[in-house]
Amino acid sequence: METTGAADVCAICLDDVGRGQAIFTAERSHVFHLRCISDNVAHGNRECPLCKATWRDVPAVDKAIPVPRPRHPRVYADDDPVAAREAHAQGAGAQAADVAAMVLKTHCERPAVPRGASRDSFAVLVHARAPGGGESTAAAADGPRAPLDLVTVLDVSGSMSGSKLRLLKQAMGFVIDNLGSADRLSVVSFSDNARRVIRLARMSGDGKASAKRAVECLAACGGTNIGSGLRVASQVLADRRHRNAAAAVLDSGDGRHGVEVAERAYAGNKERRQVMGATDK
Structure with missing residues (x-):
């Protein structure tokens, strides 16, 4: 150069x-x-544009320096560790041993053939029952399932006051009682805004008691911003340091969000008609 x-x-x-x-x-x-x-x-050309001779030495080509993508801070990276996988694998293996048997039954067209007689062909019906079907269904239902990461999104807006909030707390108590020790639960509440009530915690004896106390302290007030609740729930799952085999978000409320949107839209249209001199009927 x-x-x-x-x-x-x-x-x-x-x-x-x-x-x-x-x-x-x-x-x-x-x-x-x-x-x-x-x-x-x-672009991969290694020949002289004039004489087409192949070059032994070519100029160095600057490679574009990749620009790192900005990483959002993990706000909810404080989840409990998941249960030991070995214990769950042993339980799953025991379940498979109990229900992993296929049942075969045959039904012939003729139960017997006289001595000395012969048939070139006859129909045979084969009935096969897969593992986990029929009598094995109950055994499969009682067996261990995959550990779950559950985030409940609870509506605590003003429309949930009174009996609705009491029923919501009772339902959450039922959910908590039916979670296993390997499951993890996080509770998010929303009204005008959303907040995480409890972090993603193992549902051991102490974990269940703590979750029930947090749910019992919820109070109803404000509007219904379900979008913020779902965004927080999504971020709780995205920020996990550890992950169970399954994850889910459960939204509980009275469905007033859609009604409030319709009411605000109706009020806005009414105000515009009044400004334009129209009469609302």
Whole structure:
């Protein structure tokens, strides 16, 4: 690479190679702008544009430096560790041993053939029952399932006051009681805004008691911003340090969000009609 003062012409862009410009002189003294030949090489061309000779030495091509994507802070990365996988695998293996038997039954067209008689062909019906079907269904239902990460999104807006909130707390108590020690639960509540009530915690004896106390302290007030509740629940699952085999979000409320949106839309339309001089009927 050098600078030149000669009035040569770059064979790629056909512009003059003037003084002070960065150039590349090929093996047969052909001269090109460095930027032109670098673009040429970057597209895989290793031959001289003039004589088509294959170059032994080519100019270095600058590789684009990847720009790292901004990483959002993990706000909810404080979840409990998951249960030991070995214990769950042993339980699953025991379940498989109990229910992984296929049952086959055959039914022939003729129960018997007289001695001395023969049949070239006759129909045989084969009945196959897969593992887990029929009598095995109850055994499969009683067996261990995959551990679950559950985030409940609870509506505590003003419309949930009174009996609705009491029923919601009773339902949450039922959910908590039916979670296993390997399951993890996080509770998110929403009204005007959303907040995480409890972190994603193992549902051991102490975990269940703590979750029930947190749910009992919930109070109803404000509007119904279900979108913020679902966003927080999604972030709780996304920020997990550990992950169970299954994950779910359970939304509980009275469905007033859609009614409130319709009421606000009706009020806005009514106000616009009044401004325009129309009469609302």
